[in-house]
Amino acid sequence: MVAVKETVEQVKTLDVDQYKYGFSTDLEVDKAPKGLSEDIVRFISAKKGEPEWMLEWRLDAYKRWLTMTEPTWARVHYPQIDFNESYYYAAPKLNAAPKTLDEVDPAILDAYKKLGIPLREQEILAGVTTSKVAVDAVFDSVSVVTTFKEELKKAGVIFCSISEAIKEHPELVRKYLGTVVPVTDNYYATLNCAVFTDGSFVYIPEGVRCPMELSTYFRINEKNTGQFERTLIIAEKGSYVSYLEGCTAPQRDENQLHAAVVELVTMDDAEIKYSTVQNWYPGDADGKGGIYNFVTKRGDCRGANSKISWTQVETGSAITWKYPSCILRGDNSRGEFYSIAVSNGMQQVDSGTKMIHLGKNTTSRIISKGISAGRSQNTYRGQVSAHRKASNARNFTNCDSLLIGEQCGAHTVPYLESKNASAVFEHEATTSKISEEQMFYCRQRGLSAEEATALIVNGFVKDVLQQLPMEFAVEAQKLISISLEGSVG
Amino acid sequence: MLEIRNLHVAIEDGSKKILNGLDLTIHNGEVAAIMGPNGSGKSTLSYVIAGKPDYEILDGEILLDGENLLDMEPDARAAAGVFLAFQYPLEIPGVATMTFLKAAMNAQSRARGEGELKTPDFMRRVKVGAEKLGIPQEMLRRGLNVGFSGGEKKRMEILQMALLEPSIAILDETDSGLDIDALKIVSEGVNALRSADRSFLVITHYQRLLNYIVPDTVHVMSKGRIVKTGGKELALELEANGYADYVSDVAA
Numbered sequence A: 001m002v003a004v005k006e007t008v009e010q011v012k013t014l015d016v017d018q019y020k021y022g023f024s025t026d027l028e029v030d031k032a033p034k035g036l037s038e039d040i041v042r043f044i045s046a047k048k049g050e051p052e053w054m055l056e057w058r059l060d061a062y063k064r065w066l067t068m069t070e071p072t073w074a075r076v077h078y079p080q081i082d083f084n085e086s087y088y089y090a091a092p093k094l095n096a097a098p099k100t101l102d103e104v105d106p107a108i109l110d111a112y113k114k115l116g117i118p119l120r121e122q123e124i125l126a127g128v129t130t131s132k133v134a135v136d137a138v139f140d141s142v143s144v145v146t147t148f149k150e151e152l153k154k155a156g157v158i159f160c161s162i163s164e165a166i167k168e169h170p171e172l173v174r175k176y177l178g179t180v181v182p183v184t185d186n187y188y189a190t191l192n193c194a195v196f197t198d199g200s201f202v203y204i205p206e207g208v209r210c211p212m213e214l215s216t217y218f219r220i221n222e223k224n225t226g227q228f229e230r231t232l233i234i235a236e237k238g239s240y241v242s243y244l245e246g247c248t249a250p251q252r253d254e255n256q257l258h259a260a261v262v263e264l265v266t267m268d269d270a271e272i273k274y275s276t277v278q279n280w281y282p283g284d285a286d287g288k289g290g291i292y293n294f295v296t297k298r299g300d301c302r303g304a305n306s307k308i309s310w311t312q313v314e315t316g317s318a319i320t321w322k323y324p325s326c327i328l329r330g331d332n333s334r335g336e337f338y339s340i341a342v343s344n345g346m347q348q349v350d351s352g353t354k355m356i357h358l359g360k361n362t363t364s365r366i367i368s369k370g371i372s373a374g375r376s377q378n379t380y381r382g383q384v385s386a387h388r389k390a391s392n393a394r395n396f397t398n399c400d401s402l403l404i405g406e407q408c409g410a411h412t413v414p415y416l417e418s419k420n421a422s423a424v425f426e427h428e429a430t431t432s433k434i435s436e437e438q439m440f441y442c443r444q445r446g447l448s449a450e451e452a453t454a455l456i457v458n459g460f461v462k463d464v465l466q467q468l469p470m471e472f473a474v475e476a477q478k479l480i481s482i483s484l485e486g487s488v489g
Numbered sequence B: 001m002l003e004i005r006n007l008h009v010a011i012e013d014g015s016k017k018i019l020n021g022l023d024l025t026i027h028n029g030e031v032a033a034i035m036g037p038n039g040s041g042k043s044t045l046s047y048v049i050a051g052k053p054d055y056e057i058l059d060g061e062i063l064l065d066g067e068n069l070l071d072m073e074p075d076a077r078a079a080a081g082v083f084l085a086f087q088y089p090l091e092i093p094g095v096a097t098m099t100f101l102k103a104a105m106n107a108q109s110r111a112r113g114e115g116e117l118k119t120p121d122f123m124r125r126v127k128v129g130a131e132k133l134g135i136p137q138e139m140l141r142r143g144l145n146v147g148f149s150g151g152e153k154k155r156m157e158i159l160q161m162a163l164l165e166p167s168i169a170i171l172d173e174t175d176s177g178l179d180i181d182a183l184k185i186v187s188e189g190v191n192a193l194r195s196a197d198r199s200f201l202v203i204t205h206y207q208r209l210l211n212y213i214v215p216d217t218v219h220v221m222s223k224g225r226i227v228k229t230g231g232k233e234l235a236l237e238l239e240a241n242g243y244a245d246y247v248s249d250v251a252a
Helices: A002-012 A038-047 A052-066 A106-115 A121-126 A149-154 A162-168 A170-176 A187-195 A436-444 A449-465 A470-483 B042-050 B074-080 B097-111 B119-132 B137-141 B150-164 B180-193 B208-212 B233-241 B244-250
Strands: A029-031 A090-092 A133-139 A142-146 A158-161 A200-204 A213-219 A230-235 A240-248 A255-258 A261-266 A271-278 A290-301 A307-314 A319-322 A325-328 A334-343 A348-357 A363-372 A377-386 A394-403 A409-418 A424-433 B002-011 B017-026 B031-035 B055-064 B082-085 B092-096 B168-172 B199-204 B217-222 B225-230
Touching (some): A038 A052, A038 A187, A052 A187, A106 A133, A133 A158, A142 A158, A142 A162, A149 A158, A162 A200, A162 A230, A170 A200, A170 A230, A187 A261, A187 A290, A200 A213, A200 A240, A230 A240, A230 A271, A261 A271, A261 A307, A271 A290, A271 A470, A290 A307, A290 A334, A307 A470, A325 A334, A334 A348, A334 A377, A334 A470, A348 A363, A363 A377, A363 A409, A363 A449, A377 A394, A394 A409, A394 A449, A409 A424, A436 A449, A436 B074, A436 B082, A436 B092, A449 B092, A449 B097, B002 B042, B017 B031, B017 B199, B017 B217, B017 B225, B031 B233, B042 B055, B042 B074, B042 B082, B042 B199, B074 B097, B082 B150, B092 B097, B097 B119, B097 B150, B119 B180, B168 B180, B180 B208, B199 B208, B217 B233, B217 B244
Parallel strands (some): A133 A213, A213 A240, A230 A261, A240 A271, A255 A290, A261 A290, A271 A307, A290 A319, A319 A348, A325 A348, A334 A363, A348 A377, A363 A394, A377 A409, A394 A424, B031 B199, B031 B217, B082 B168, B168 B199
Antiparallel strands (some): A029 A090, A158 A200, B002 B055, B217 B225
8 A cells, every 4th residue: 555655654754844823922021930839829819910819719729739639541641740840920021901902012913913813903894704703812821902892891791801800890700710610620620720810701691692703812922831721601591602712832842731721601591602723832743842731621501491512623732631511400401512633743632522411301412523643642532421310311422533644543432321211322433544545536536645635634524614603614624734734645 | 649558567565467568559539448357457457547556567658648657646647637437436425526526627727737717617517517417416515426326426427527628538347337327328428528639448348338338449358468459349249259269268
């Protein structure tokens, strides 16, 4: 099989140079001293000008974290992380709390421009191709700007950084923070509780359909700095919001830690659609550098007939450890998880979801597409469970894996648990390779090997891409092609 | 013009030699049929011309209008005008037939340094081509060849041939698995594409197809060589007498 040999050769020489967001921005920064201690937690809280209750919450989390151990059950391998070798706070010095876009350091605006993220409302409005999207831009440890705030306010929607919400809307934050992902949920989530720096806060009042897409763009810029984002989205009765999240980081030789917590709450008849395109720096061909992405994302369908839908396109990070989940508490509530996880080079992905059926007539749907190339390892890990009161719970799971080349791996680890006899769980899984025959057929029609691979892969992920908002789907499709560049002969 | 000279080919791992000094010339506008028993190397010949990677070329050359195809990648050969209608067309799940057709046509025009097709022109050409072959529009929206019947797949091959306008079209047992009605439709499709600057290589077991696609020359293949060449009447003779005269010395 000549083509396979070529693929193998190609993979050997594979470089992750195709990462297009690897630039860094030179800025004067305000940093916390290196390392992690109670003083650092106090430092962060003071920098944020937080109220006492928030500091107490953080300190409590920090104390609990000290007693916890790092989980090792995931199919990922990496050297022991020295948590004292990282910086836990880094903020651009110039005008740390800008009131308007004109006060933001031009170097940061330039960085977002390079990333293709529009921050000027008039530019977005002038744009003919994209529909209106409000953006919260988080740069290292701080939110630098949030657009369309005024317009959203008119609809009653609160969209701001979590730091601002803690000060401006403490009653909402206190009511919901940590109620979906408890402080002691897991090692990384607890660490996040202690040292989280920024992220987004969204509140959609009763009966409101959010008038535009909301999005947060996370950028890690500083060297040796961890990013600990915290996002909280609350959808009151009968409301709806679609939220998008994007992430990139510069190309650096050291591994950097990203440990986020995202909590979603939907009340009766509410719906949250949460989409992610994760493209953190994946490391080089030998696995040097790259982001360690340890993320806890969970949605709580607290009300009846509510719905939470996660869609993720994961192409970056050296290590991905991420399981966006739904707690289906309200009767007739619905959870969805649509995922495309692409791994190349030496990347390791252990990702999936949990669907916890608690209420009656709850339904969930999981569609996972894993694509492995290079020497990467790609694991789907998913849990579906039905509580004894979850009569008529229904789940449908479909996990497909596609292998490119001979040196990568795909793994599927489903956990199914039902305590109610009327629950019905369906699980389908397939693993396939792009066959030599398919490749030859496409090339006989004039497509190059790369074009043929991109076409076959796009066909493979189509079901999930269709779940993404239009502009995002186009972006994601390009990203997948870029991530797989050099993976075929 | 396609010229094959002294072609020696083995399976890639060298375990088995399949073509043993094959010579064949097909002139522009000519329809050549190759007939022969199972295992004589007919399909291998079609794959080697198209550039399938599983074979080792030991000797010889394949020239298309003087250019050596053996130096070219499969996609470059396609752009140079080689088209192979597969005996078993492949399925590409999730890729709409329409998308695939456009990708293929654009890839070939790019490779030839021509501009890409405008979408309305493309749509019109596909619509006209599909109608001639009795391919419903709905099929063009489905994944390529996914869930198509044998006959539908073959018609789709002919549609691709019509759209890609090759200079040499190879039909590898296009008649296999077709009922008589489908055979007629496919043959009419092929006949409509016959022209002075396009040649065909029709590979078949049976004379039946050649009633519909009438060849200019018929070549009998055995043990990886062309052992007899004649006009269309040779096909009838083979139909009557079988291949025994040509393969008798193979038995052992």
